[in-house]
Amino acid sequence: MDPSDQRLFTVVDYVIFALLLAASVGIGLYHALSGGRQRTTQEFLMADRSMHCIPVSLSLIASFQSAVAIIGVPAEIYTHGTQYWFIGCAYILGLFIPAHVFIPVLYRLRLSSAYQYLELRFSKAVRICGTLTFIFQMVIYMGICVYTPAFALNAVTGFELWGAVLAMGLVCTLYTALGGLKAVIWTDVFQTVVMFVGQLAVIVVGIQETGGVSEVWRKVREGNRISGLDLNPDPTERHTFWTLGVGGVFLMLSLYGVNQTQVQRYLSSRTEKEAVRSCYMVFPSLQLALALSCVMGLVMFARYCGEDYSDKLGTSSKDAMVIYFVMDMLQGLPGLPGLFVACLFSAALSTISSAFNSLATVTLEDLIKPHFPAMTEAKATLLSKGLAVSYGLMCLAMAYLTHLMGDSVLQVALKIFGMVGGPNLGLFCLGMFFPWANSTGALAGLGAGLTVAFWVGIGSIVTRSSGAKALPPSCRASNLTETIQTVLSNSTLSKPSGLERFYSLSYMWYSAFSCLTVVITGLVISFLTGPMKEEDVTPGTVYPLFGNLLFFLPEHLKRKLCCVTSLRPTPTVQQRQQSQHKHINGSAVPQEDEPSQAETDTFLPDTHTAMVERETAL
Structure with a gap:
């Protein structure tokens, strides 16, 4: 029987799915009624x-592991082979650099919003621009995250699509507004377990139904889905080792280095060591999540040999094949369809709840509080909860636009991160690594980066030049003649030229391309308008990158190049102890760990004091 002709949810499935939503709301209620009961902005x-x-x-x-990845990665592997798996190489530097560069700088400044750093380093205008860029990025991405599992629930159960969107958005908004960041983090823990269990269940059943591991391997190998190491340096090739392994590093840095959603978790840690340790602990989890998604795509191919049945679900999107596969594998197994849909919803809920909380944080800290410095703690907390609810309702509207996009959800999501996250990454890199950069250069660089990123991104959508042809659907081994014909046909395809080639840039390079545009433009404008002087740079906002790289130079030469490891004289022990007990709102926050060696190299005052000093100097 065609799985698309029947609805798979039984009473058991509905119970499992309902338990997921109830548990998420329950965690929110628990944290709303326990501890400080979310009465302060620091707790919420x-x-x-x-x-x-x-x-x-x-x-x-x-x-990071949203429903977009759980649906999009298997569809990518099914259609194009395992080349995408090489993005796992980017996870190494993509997590190592944030752990040892971005986390130490941001954590020691005792920030609430990552974009407060931009005001400390540059100016209030740069901070506002960075915040607005982040808000724009996350609002669009939330629409994709909400729509994807709702479509799956509609396909599996016949449940009204927009009813599913509304239910998920309201549940997520409820527990985020009730329990704050603690509820978001602990629901993420619960939902991560559900994600892994749901994917694993589908993989195990799929392997059994296909004939075992050896049969799956035979079919994917004969169907040319096992990709080799493609070292083609052409940046217009959609997926190669360089686009995934190098371009992917910039994508990871924009996510795990400067994105408020992730930075807020680092800053919620008890100590800096805990924050760095959590970043390291993400690596094996990310690799496991990537492996499960890729294996699921291979099992799909072994089952259907690359054939496209997405039209039976009323759509032309390749992502629908994952839903079709789940319906086919899990029919007649009560509870498992509900588990997989719960897996998708868990991924989506964890992502959008994180987005709601981070959006509420940056809106309050960066856009509202500076204009109302006398706002009471009670009003600020109530306002932050209202902001979380408002963004929850906004994401429901954005979900409507998602189904109008023609690319796969994975490609759309990564394009968004590259087009908007890349320029924000460039802004932080400009501030942390280049002491000469000034506020004018930062604004000009961000404007140039966003302009170029949207130019190439929108151009690729209009010309549809960033896609890649799917591998031929076949489970049988191709002979030498067929292989030669395929190579010759690919080589005779007309190569794009001019603007078409520019629009053909692989979407995995968007982050790197826009980041470098921001840095180069920012440095040029800074030198033309007068580079920043050492004494004007807020202490603690520059990472001594060049000082570390040029360690062999004498100290006076490094100081001339503004590559010193300390922008101000090292303070006394008494000054350090006083600064460590300061907080952005003036309250005492004692540090449990002894300062590390890196901390003794740079004097890091609290955010409020640094801002006052900077405004006084100006």
Whole structure:
């Protein structure tokens, strides 16, 4: 029987699915009624800076591993082979650099919003521009995250599509607004477990139904779905080792280095060591999530040999094949369809709840509080909850636009991160690594980066030049003649030229391309308008990248190049102890760990004091 002709949900499935939603709301209620009961912005938005590394690390993986990845990656592997798996190589530097560069700088400044850094380093205008860029990015991405599992629920159960969107958005908004960041992190922990179990169940059943591991391997190998190491340096090739392994590093840095959703989790950690440790603990979880998604795509291919049945679900999107596969594998197995849909919803809930909380944080800290400095803590907390609810309703409207996009959800999501996240990454890199960069250069660089990123991104959508042809659907081994014919046909395809070639840039390079545009433009404008002087740079906002790379130079030469490891004289012990007990709102926050060697190299005052000093100097 065609799986698309029947609805698979039984009473058991509905119970499993309902338990997921109830558990998520229950965690929110628990944290709303326990502890400080979310009465302060520090508790609601920053979890009182009391989280340990294990829940933070699981929350970091849940925020990234959305329903987009669970649906999009298997569809990518099914259609184009395992080349995408090489993005796992980018996870190494993509997590190592944030752990040792971005986290130390941002954590020691005792920030609530990552974009407060931009005001400390540059100016208030740069901070506002960075915040607005992040808000734009996350609002669009939330629409994709909400729509994807709702479509799956509609396909599997016949449940009204927009009813599913509304239910998920309201549940997520409810527990986020009730329990704050603590609820978001602990629901992420629960939902991460559900994600892994749901994917694993589908894979195990799929392998059994296909004839075992050896049969799956035979079919995917004969169907040319096992990709080799493609070292083609052409940046217009959609997926090669360079686009995934190098371009992917910039994508990971924009996510795990400067994105408020992830940075907020680092800043909620008890200590800097806990924050760094949580970043390291994300690596094996990310690799496991990537492996499960890729294996699922291979099992799909072994089952259908690349044939496209998405039209039976009323859509032309390749992503629908994953839903069709789940319906086919799990029919007649009560509970498993509900488990997989719960898996999708868990991934989506964890992502959008993180987005709601981070959006509420940056809106309050960056756009509202600076204009109302006398706002009471009670009003600020109530306002932050209202902002979380408002963004929840906004994401429901964005979900409507998602089904109008022609690309796969994975490609659309990564394009968004590259087009918007890349320029934001460039802004932070410009500030942290280049002491000469000034506010004018930062604004000009961000404008140039966004312009170029949207130019190439929109151009690729209009010309449809960024896609790649699917591999031929076949489970049988191709002979030498067929292989030669395929190579010759591919080589005779007309190569794009001019603007078409520009629009053909692989979407995996978007982050790197826009980031470098921001840095280069920012440095040029900074030198033309007068580079920043050492004494004007807020202490603690520059990472001594060049000082470390040029360690062999004498100290006076490094100082001339503004590559010193310390922008101000090292303070006394008494000054350090006083600064460590300061907080952005003036309250005492004692540090449990002794300062590391890196901390003794740079004097890091609290955010409020640094801002006052900067404004006084100006």
